[in-house]
Amino acid sequence: MTKRKRLKLWKEYRTWPKWYYHVVLDSIETGQLFNDESEYVDGMNTVAIAQYIHNVSIVVFNFMINHGHFLVLATGNDIVNCMSFIFRRINARLIANGHSPLPENYGFKLIRVKDKKQLEDTIVYIARNPLKACPNIAAPGYLWGSCNLIFSDINRLFEKVQIKDLSDKFCRNTFRTRVKLPENYYFNKTVGMILPESYVMNGKAEEVLKSSWNYSNRVVRDFDAYFNLAEGIGELVVLSDEEVNLIIQQMLRNEYKVRFLSDLSVDERCRMAIVLRKKYKLDLKRISRKLHIELNILKKLFE
Structure with missing residues (x-):
């Protein structure tokens, strides 16, 4: 897609009403979104900042090495602003670290969720993505996203403090922004990351999925839903x-x-x-x- 076509598409997205949407970041053919853990951490903090200042409610999301997936509740205009903010921050970090910048026409697809079944299918699809990208890690154990919170008490193990307990200078230097985040957001000092439990709609994800058994079973066994969604968004699935x-x-x-x-x-x-x-x-x-x-x-x- 050319830059001109991308901007035309984004202009259309801006007219879409508030609803649930699957945001699919472009997959980079050459280069990467993230090259090491510090870049993943910065990407996670960028999401925390972006969703707050652009009024985007995130149900679930995951970052992979060269693309990402989000399920959000927001207007098309707010989603475009949020994603543009994320891209600018990721691009600036890539350049600062001496890596190739994002392609000039880098963008995303926006898929409107039609019904409750597609809402559930989308959550499972996003949760399953790391399973394909990192087969040595279970999908619920993947760190760079929010799916590890679903039907899980893992957040209780994280050592964390609230933003209100951090100095303004520390926040500016760590998060690379002067935006004041909500005081009740949680931060993990060991990793240096704002924890997704602070802002994602995990309760909504669990409500849609109904039970931990259903969630676990579908992530591993529901190939049809996975293939149907992949076909709809133009992603290639390679089965083991x-x-x-x-x-x-x-x-x-x-x-x-x-x-x-x-x-x-x-x-x-x-x-x-x-x-x-x-x-x-x-x-x-x-x-x-x-x-x-x-x-x-x-x-x-x-x-």
């Missing part, structure tokens, strides 16, 4: 072998009422191959290996 195995097991159990792949006929395995190809975008070699179907047969099937 473990995830493909789980999808196959779900199909065997729910659609074919059997336990083992060997219980299926060749025709049934071919029908399963069609689903894996068209719905989950798996390549033919991987399908051949997983379903024990000769590659030549699959090639003829998809001619």
Whole structure:
């Protein structure tokens, strides 16, 4: 997208009414939003400042190394102002640290949440993103966002003080702003970060998700919702072998009422191959290996 097209799109976003929106930051192809922990911390503090001064209520959010996701309740105008503020601050930090700046046309997509189901799907999608980016860390254990607060007491372990207990000079130097944040916001001195529990609508996220069991189960197992959302926002999903195995097991159990792949006929395995190809975008070699179907047969099937 050119800078001109981006500005035209943002002009349209500014007319959108107050509602729940999924904000998808552009994925950087070359370079990164964050290069070390200090930049992540600065990004987290930037979100705390931006949502406060631009009147944006955040339900959940996560930053990844080259993009990010937010679920917010706000007007389109306030969202554009908030995201512009975040981009300027991140860009200034990147340049100051000697890294490549954000692309000139860097922006975001804004997706209006249609109903309660999409609201829940979006929370699960955002929570699941770190699971793909950092497979060695459980989704609820990811630090650079707010999903670790959902159905969790982890915030009780953080050593924290309130903003009112910090000097004005300390706040200006640490947060790089003269904006006076609410006195009841919590700050963790060890990491140097304003804690998301201070400002995110975690209660709303838990209300939508209904239970910890539902949340945990959907983050790990609900591939369909994840794929549908990814397709809607134009993101590519690459499944691990473990995830493909789980999808196959779900199909065997729910659609074919059997336990083992060997219980299926060749025709049934071919029908399963069609689903894996068209719905989950798996390549033919991987399908051949997983379903024990000769590659030549699959090639003829998809001619």
